[in-house]
Each structure stands twice: as structure tokens, then as C-alpha cells.
Amino acid sequence: MDSLQKLEAHSVYILREAYRSFKSLCMLWSIGKDSTVLLWLARKAFFSHVPIPLVHIDTHFKIPEMITYRDALARQWHLNMIYGENTAAIDAKQTFPDGNIERLQCCKFLKSEALRHTLSGEWPRYRLNHTSGNYEPDTNREPYTGVIVGVRADEEGSRSKERYFSPRDKYSEWNIGDQPPEFWNQFKTDFAPGTHVRIHPLLDWTELNIWEYIEREKIPMTSLYYDQGDGRRYRSLGCYPCTTPVASTARTPADIIKELKTGKFANIAERAGRAQDKEDAGGLETLRREGYM
């Protein structure tokens, strides 16, 4: 087995362990390359099926192609697709693009809080009705006790301390100082009422691994990752007011792999195009501890 096959097998194992251990389980799908690879790995784990609901947090500022792509795949792969949002903040224009709050505060409102309340079931969840093609309020308001997330350890500092199965308390707090042990393939699958567990099947993958896998498996990605002729492409996807493309003429996964291997981005952080990462060194970590991915 080569490295990619090993990574795949391990991720599949983690997904199956999660599916077996958590009655109320969901998977976050940001529409980006990592969580889309994760979705593909779920199809591997469950033999083409995806028996886990996919949750997307819609900030209303996502690049429009992302939403189109999300719904197209959801239909094609029969996904149990759910989205949540911070309606109050959006309606009250309490956002950075509206010019009313700081950037990180905006991330907190539109992502962290929307996520936390969507997962807990306190705020409405909208579910894709495959017959009508519309999103309708979901009747299931059960809190999700297991949440599968596509973070990678190589992305940035704070994520490199994660566990495959990482418990959060009632307030989605992450206690970095006291993480459960993980021996061999045994993870924390027992949890006290009121707590939930974040599950990270992609922890050992690198950006290069992700693209090599996309290439090998021919996983459909949103075109935003590829140069459409103007010499620019996105390396990391987010909200359009806070995400800038990188200069690149890569048009296919193979081009991107070549680009990554030549070390073009060797010294530039993958999320460098994501403005919120630059605000302050500990900002992202604070956000993360509050539940942002």
C-alpha cells in the first residue's frame, strides 16, 4: 500500500467507528476540497452510500458557485443535505461586509454561532427535499452528539494538537490541555450526556495528499479551485469578501499537484488568502475553541 492508500484506509476506519458509535451523527461540509474528500471517503466507507447527514453553514457570503456545486452534488449523490445559518445577524446586517462589525466578530456570528446552534438544534435546520428540490425546515431538532469535521493537522498551528476523536463540552469548548488518550485504533467513543465529540478523519492528510487523492479518484471539485483563464484560482475557499485567489494557471488537479511539488507555495500558508487568519495570532485559536473549524 502507498501512503494515499494507507491514509484512505485509516480515514475509512475512523468514519466507520464514528458511524457505529454515535446515534446522532453529522458531517460538516464546507464545500471546500477537504470536506469534499471527506464526503468521498464516506462513500468509500459505506460502499457508495452516505448514511450521515451533511451540515453546511451558510453565511450568505459564500462564493455563489459553492452553493450551486453543493446542491448539484447533493442531488446526484442522494445526500441528506442540511444547512443552518445565523438568520438574526444576517437580517440585522451585523456582518463585516455590511461594515457594522469587525472581521473576526463576523466569523464568530456567521460561522461559530450558526454552527453551534445548528448542531444543538436550537436554531432551525433546513433539509433538502429531494422530491421538490427545495430546502425545508428539518423536523429533527435532536442535538448532534458526533460531528465529523475535515480538519488537517498541517493547516496551521492550533489544529496540529487535535485528536481523531476530540470531545467538546456543552458549550462546544475545547480543552486543549486535557485531551483524551488515543492508543492504536481506539478512540474516545464513550461520552457523558451533554457533551459531544468532534471526529477528524483527515488529521494526517496534507494539502498535497488531498490533491493527489482528488486526482486519483477523480473527485469532482468546484471549478473555483482551477484557473478559468484569468490566471487566478482559489487555494482555500470561504466567504467572498474575505477570500482572495492566488495567481496560478493550474487548471486540473494534476497541475495543482505539480505546482505544490515545485514548492511554489512552500513558504506561503495555505489559508494565506483567508483574511481572518491574519487578524491576530491567537484569534483563530480562540474562534476554534469556540467551535469554528
Add this chain to the structure above:
Amino acid sequence: MKRQHMTVVIVGHVDHGKSTVIGRLLADTGSLPEGKLEQVKATCARNAKPFEYAFLLDALKDERSQGITIDTARCFFTTAKREYIILDAPGHIEFLKNMVTGASRAETAILVIDAKQGIQENSRRHGMVVSMIGVKRIIVLVNKMDLVHFDADAFERVKAEYGRFLHEIDVQPIAFIPVSAFYGENLIAASAKMPWYKGRPLLEELDTLTVKEQPVNLPFRLPVHDIYKFTENNDDRRIIAGTIETGKIKAGDAVTFYPSGKKSHVKSIEEFNAPARRTAQSGESVGFTLTDELYLKPGEIMALAADLPPQTSVRFKANIFWVGHAPLVEDKTYKLKLGTAQVPVKLVAIVRILDARDLSSTASQKSVNRHDVATCILETTRPIAYDLAQDIETLSRFVIVDHFEITGGGIIIEALSEGASTLHDHVSAREKQWVSGPVSAAERTLAYGHKGKFIVITGSDAAQNSTIARLLEKELFRHACKAYYLNMANLNSGLGAESGEVPDTAEEEIRLLGELGRVLTDAGQILITDLNRHDAYDIEKLKALLQPFEVFIIQAGPHTTDARLTITSTETPTEAVARICRLLKDDAILMDYNL
């Protein structure tokens, strides 16, 4: 080209230089983000603090405030040969569990010992745990050679002493390397300061190691992770999913599941988005369909019928390390997770506790405390399948869960016979102490017109079992028998309600039912209940608990235990009940005049 990677864990006593080794490796292989090193150095200079490589690794605020590495961070670096993932493990005693977390994913361990301070408690403890966790390749760095003037004798002294210790715990180190991590001596390139050292520098030593191959030559073992039947899009496959631990298999092979002993043949190997294939081997997470529709539970081990079978027992001897805040004690039920199996487990006895200070054993201790390494005897409440560490190591590994937390881990080194299980001990002790009232069983039989009996109706069809059980109660009662139907739900919400957090409810149910059944049979009652989610082993246990009485088992449906009576699907409940009553008469449980 196949790219390889190798995972390395760095362990050792606090302050012996682990972070410095990592920082220096990252810096000298050009694996740091541009300007990072300079930036950290500048920050140190600004704050008039001496520069430390540890600062470089301190990505987290939390960690900075504590001043010690508290978790298994991952760093990546690449050499011409391969990609390395370094797991930084902490040296502080409080954080053994994180070290183990790191070590359990590593293929190679680098153990750092301060040349000046010499071997400390955690130098030994980490060496021991790392080897127990399964890292057999250990490189020992004798660090801070600059502090002992790069003296060969100082190096040889540490090497001799630690070498002796490793020998005692049966570990052959790959190399001892004298280094000065802070100054980069003998890490990337051979050191000019230590010409007397003829071995390789660290990086070269790492690069010469071969990545562990997947163990395909061992017997085939697949811990059954789950059984899937997703019906969407008319998918009618029933797939046994799992990750192959060892060996290889092909479609058509005869397989046996352990501990149930069920047998079948592999019909197909299943995978999504991959060309159809007939074989699969260790490391792969695949799926299988079988030629028979077996009722299987996750946790069984699938093996080739032709191969050496795994061990199955309830009792075994294991080496364990404990990281729980509360000690591991006898008379408490924990949860054991081995492969994909999860069963309740108890500590039966402590054989010895290894004291990291001098490796002497203390058998007098009654509990295994936090950070102890011990040899123990454990017993599960039902048989589990496993292999011994010396045979197939990965299938000898287990963890113990105490109150939602993983608190220990270990490897099984010996299977013990079931003869002296705690259940049998319990029953014989109970019977020895049993105090009977003045009314004898014979007097009761005469008065009631029947003997006491515990009747269990079992089978996979819950509705059918319950219909028969209820009808039987009515029929016997109509004939003036002291018959009583007990629904399991009543037992759980009543007697069982106070049991609190029980690792396995099925297990606890059987215990309650067995104890209650024994009392009521003695009281001359005919107690009827129906069981449907319990297996042959549960029934065996119930039988044991009911001693000195016998359980009257009625099996509905195809699965056969050693039932007194089997009810076929064509029989009506009335017919079934009539047959049961006839049999009760034949067995002289009901007196003739009664029916």
C-alpha cells in the same frame, strides 16, 4: 513512484532536549515556514530571553503559559529518502497519556537522555511504555554532549547503563548516538567534535530504516467493524465491513468468525469506485459479502477456516499501563475495547507492578495506580477473540474505559482457562451460604401441584416469543399453577434501575434475571420470560446463575441452542403452548392431576 512516510515519536525525561531535537531537525532540513526561525529568535532577543527551539514548537497559547509541551504535536519534514511525521511527546510525568497517544502511531522512537544528568525515571518509563505500545525500533540519543566536553567515556557510561535496562525489557535498540541537539552535532551530519563516534548521525540512521511492511504473511484477521445493509438505490448487499489487520484473503475462501464459531465462505470483496477484485490484504478497509446470511455482531474476528484460530477466552494475562486518575481496582466493572469488540471487564488479580525506578516488582499492591506499568489478570463477562502479543501483536492490544474515558491500555500475553471464572466462584459461594426456610421443596410441590421452574422462550422473533410466553402464563394459570410472566422491560426499569451506569446492559439484565430466577424457582413459582437480543453465551450464563436449578429453554425459530423444545414457524402459538405443557408433564414439573 511510491512515496513513503515514517512516523517518529520523541520521548525522554523532561528537559533532556526533545523539543530541541525536533526544532533543530525542522530547521536544518529546511522544513520551517520562511522567516519563522528568525522571527522567533527576534522575539526572544526583544524580550531579552535566550532563544529556545521549544519556542518554535509552541504554537499554542496554552502551551506557552504552561511552559511545557503538553500534547502530541505533529511536525512534518522531508529528506531525499522520505517524508517524516514527528510526534512531539511531552516529558512531564502528568502527560504520559499524550506520550502514549503519540507512540501508538509511531514506527520509530527516539529516546533522548541528557548526558550530564544521566538516566532518569522517565527515561526508563518511556522506554518501557514505548516498547509495550509496539514501537520496537528505538534510537537512543545521548544529548547535550557539549556539557560533558564531547567525552566518549561519558557517552559510553550512559550507553552501557541504558543498554542493560533495554535488554532487561527485551528491546534491542537500533543505535546509541551522541549528539548536541542545540548545536546540531550528529543530527543531520556527522560531528567533527566527536570523531571517536563511528556510527551514523541521526538523520542518516532514520533514512536507513525501512518502513514497516503490512503484515501479509501472518494468519488472516479481520475484526468485524460493522454489518451494513443500505437499501437505497435497491442495494441488496449485506456487507461485512472491517479493516484487515493481518494476512490476505480471496473470494471463495472458507471463513470462521470468533468467538461465535460461525462459518461461511467469502462471496465477494466489496469496494466503492475501484475495479472489481478477488483478493484483499492487511491494511485495507474493505467489505465482504458471504454465501450465508449469518447473524453477526460487530466485534467478532473473521479468520480463514484453514488458518490457526485466534484465542478465545474470558480470562487472560496482560501487560498494562494505566493513565486514569482513579486507580484500576478489583470488584469494579470497566469496559474493554479490543479490535472492534467492546465487553465489560474486571481486574481479577495483579501479578506484579513494575516500578520504573528500578524495575523491581511489587506484588503487594492492591490497585494499579496512575502511570503504573503492571502485569494483571483480567476477566471479561463474555468470551472475546484475540491473539497473544507474541503471535499477532495488533490483535493482542486493548484499552480499558472507565467512566467514559480511556484510562489504560495493554497487550495480552497469555490465555487462561475459563475453569475458574468469577461467575462460577460467585455461584458456588452463593450456594454455600444459601439459607432455606422451614418449608421444603417437596412440600411446596405437593401443595402447588407443580415444581418451581424457570421457562425462557428465546429466538430472533421478539413478537412471537412474547405471544407464546403470555399465552403460556394464561394457560398454566388456568390450571391453577403459580405461573408468572416477567417482561424484561419491567426488570430493567425496576430492579435494574438502580444499577446506574452499566457498561453493558445485556450483561446486567442476565445477571438480574439469573438471580431472580433462582429465588423464584426456589419459591416454587413457574417464571416465564422471553429473551430475544441475547445470544448463546448469555443463555449459558443464565444457566450457570440458576444453579442448582435448571432453566427450561424453548427455542422459537431456526437458531438452535441446546433447547428443551424447538418451535417451528408453522406452529400456532396455541399449538406451541400445548406442546410446552405436555413436555412439562413429561418432565414431571407439572403433576398429572393438574392438567
